[in-house]
Amino acid sequence: xxxxxxxxxxxxxxxxGQAVRLALAAEPGLDLSRLRSEPHTPTGQxxxxxxxxxxxxxxxxxxxxxxxxxxxxPGRLEFAEAGDVLVCQLEIPMAATAAALAYGRSRGxxxxxxxxxxxxxxxxxxxxxxxxxxxxxARIVLEDESAATTDLAARIHSRHGVDVVVTLGAAGVLWHxxxxxxxxxxxxxxxxxxxxxxxxFVGGLATFLAEGHPxxxxxxxxxxxxxxxxxxxxxxxxxxxRDVVRTRFGLEQPTGPASETKAYWEGRYRERGAMWSxxxxxxxxxxxxxLTPGTALDLxxxxxxxAIWLAEQGWHVTGVDISATxxxxxxxxxxxxxxxxxxxxxxxxxxxxxxxxxxxxxSACFLHSQLEFPRDEILRGAAAAVAPGGAFLIVGHVDFPxxxxxxxxxxxxxxxxxxxxxxxxxxxxxxxxxxPDWEVLVAESRVRSATSPAGELAELTDAVVLARRR
Numbered sequence: 001x002x003x004x005x006x007x008x009x010x011x012x013x014x015x016x017g018q019a020v021r022l023a024l025a026a027e028p029g030l031d032l033s034r035l036r037s038e039p040h041t042p043t044g045q046x047x048x049x050x051x052x053x054x055x056x057x058x059x060x061x062x063x064x065x066x067x068x069x070x071x072x073x074p075g076r077l078e079f080a081e082a083g084d085v086l087v088c089q090l091e092i093p094m095a096a097t098a099a100a101l102a103y104g105r106s107r108g109x110x111x112x113x114x115x116x117x118x119x120x121x122x123x124x125x126x127x128x129x130x131x132x133x134x135x136x137x138a139r140i141v142l143e144d145e146s147a148a149t150t151d152l153a154a155r156i157h158s159r160h161g162v163d164v165v166v167t168l169g170a171a172g173v174l175w176h177x178x179x180x181x182x183x184x185x186x187x188x189x190x191x192x193x194x195x196x197x198x199x200x201f202v203g204g205l206a207t208f209l210a211e212g213h214p215x216x217x218x219x220x221x222x223x224x225x226x227x228x229x230x231x232x233x234x235x236x237x238x239x240x241x242r243d244v245v246r247t248r249f250g251l252e253q254p255t256g257p258a259s260e261t262k263a264y265w266e267g268r269y270r271e272r273g274a275m276w277s278x279x280x281x282x283x284x285x286x287x288x289x290x291l292t293p294g295t296a297l298d299l300x301x302x303x304x305x306x307a308i309w310l311a312e313q314g315w316h317v318t319g320v321d322i323s324a325t326x327x328x329x330x331x332x333x334x335x336x337x338x339x340x341x342x343x344x345x346x347x348x349x350x351x352x353x354x355x356x357x358x359x360x361x362x363s364a365c366f367l368h369s370q371l372e373f374p375r376d377e378i379l380r381g382a383a384a385a386v387a388p389g390g391a392f393l394i395v396g397h398v399d400f401p402x403x404x405x406x407x408x409x410x411x412x413x414x415x416x417x418x419x420x421x422x423x424x425x426x427x428x429x430x431x432x433x434x435x436p437d438w439e440v441l442v443a444e445s446r447v448r449s450a451t452s453p454a455g456e457l458a459e460l461t462d463a464v465v466l467a468r469r470r
Contacts, residue, residue, distance in 0.1 A: 001242045003206070037064075089113070107328070112132060118136055132164075169186065169194070189227045262349070268323075298320070315361065361392075362390070428440055
């Protein structure tokens with residue numbers, strides 16, 4: 001489906017293992033450098049029966065899958081970078097899966113657990129970014145065989161605090177995240193064999209999540225890939241690429257992060273170990289330090305310094321950014337400082353994303369971009385997400401820092417800067433904060449000293465606005 005994937009697995013040194021390796025080698029974009037052959041060990045097998053309706057039953061024989069150990073996890077996953085998507089399942093020893101998930105979260109990976117075959121996994125969920133289960137597996141997670149189908153996702157999220165997707169076969173998909181619930185119907189198709197449909201769903205889901213698309217779009221694509229997988233015999237009995245899947249099921253082009261925007265910010269973050277200082281913005285401390293902690297939204301949270309500081313003050317924070325690398329670093333730092341349970345990280349392109357909840361504090365500090373960026377539209381949507389009595393903080397440049405103008409090709413003297421930098425007063429009037437629904441507490445310019453990534457000193461002027469919704 002166009003993703004670059006690395007398979008971390010073990011096979012036996014038998015003929016079946018050799019056949020598996022040859023088959024996988026024919027898959028484009030699949031890195032086999034972490035596919036290990038275990039000496040004197042048979043390759044794992046799945047014995048499958050399929051009924052007249054295409055439904056299947058599977059018996060697993062672990063073989064080389066049982067050779068994975070917690071001690072071997074770091075050496076086999078050391079290549080992964082912050083923001084990558086790590087998919088785990090339960091066909092290897094539970095302790096190894098637990099170690100992989102914990103290692104992934106510590107490195108800032110997006111961890112997806114497909115809890116199949118079904119087993120109790122409550123002890124693993126603290127290291128899981130997204131849980132994917134089918135209906136039977138969901139009831140095992142809940143330890144409630146009589147749980148109503150329509151309540152499965154909501155109950156798992158409520159009990160364990162984990163974002164969850166529940167696949168229901170012909171009945172569609174349910175999900176529940178910190179942003180709320182969702183559902184979609186299944187694509188209409190006459191299945192030949194459902195073997196591997198769940199795996200295909202997870203693969204499609206991981207592909208779109210890695211590219212930064214919103215979860216709902218990722219689920220649309222995953223559902224289509226899963227449906228396509230039922231059109232052939234066995235787990236690999238179909239052939240399709242992304243365009244074939246999209247055309248067959250009438251999927252529109254995704255509206256998630258544009259490739260240019262995503263590539264730009266991923267490139268900026270990956271070109272250095274840390275792009276920002278790791279210190280909280282001084283204006284945020286000054287203007288919110290006396291507020292009573294509640295729920296907070298941090299727009300363009302980057303590597304998480306502001307969100308983490310808010311969490312340390314007692315806030316429950318949602319941090320949103322387009323860069324998986326930045327969010328991975330943010331999550332790892334939040335865990336190091338003991339506030340990971342107070343922060344929800346969400347990857348999204350703010351140009352296409354709007355808050356689904358209201359917050360006691362919405363913060364937009366230095367929400368700028370060298371690319372075309374609908375900042376005013378984003379801030380209007382942010383204002384609408386401030387709860388009654390809540391605060392809206394905006395901190396921004398009044399011009400590009402001199403090093404940004406030079407390094408990123410903005411010749412101000414030649415008039416090439418296409419980006420508006422409103423003053424505090426202009427921000428108040430432009431966003432309608434001078435209306436009857438708002439009380440403007442601060443609207444002023446502040447001069448501060450700053451240092452560029454290269455060590456260059458300069459004085460910068462910021463526009464600071466703090467408003468309270470009446």
